[in-house]
Amino acid sequence: MPRDLPDWTYDRRRELGDRIRDLRIRANLTQEVFAEMTGIDRRTVQRIERGTSDPPYSSLLLIAQALDVRVSTLVD
Template sequence: MQRPPARRRCSADRRPSCGTKIEKRDPPDADIGTCRSDRCRVPRDLPDWTYTRRREQGDRIRDLRSRANLTQEVFAEMTGIDRRTLQRIEPGTSDPPYSSLLLIADALDVPLRDLVG
């Protein structure tokens, strides 16, 4: 019995693709698309400075976590955020929701403004 062909998946959220063409862009890990599906989480075309700011924010979070001598696993347990999500936030490949930023700031005992710059 033959297996059905694999469906193309949106690399942003690993769900079956809605059929929209997804382009690679700088940085290479940022997927850009024009998906209109409400289930697809492919980021819309954003200005380049947003990716730079996102990376800077992730660097600040990583630095503060490292100074507190916390591993990602321990930090994930402290915040209640999935470790894989933290792995996407720190390099800037994911936009953290406001509630996650609040949890991160609370766990690191820093004001939110220190995280967002």
């Protein structure tokens, strides 16, 4: 059953996606290469970067490792 979340949670999810996309682009990685590096499906990477998906903590760990940053860098 879906639950309604406060609006600010959607804003933070978009901020997270923007941060991940910016770091990926700075690392000169395409979404395809990034998806291969993380083991996350490319469509899922797209949804995370658009802020339409809530990545689980395990995905954040994989993303942080691929971008050579701490998880806190992603979510701060």
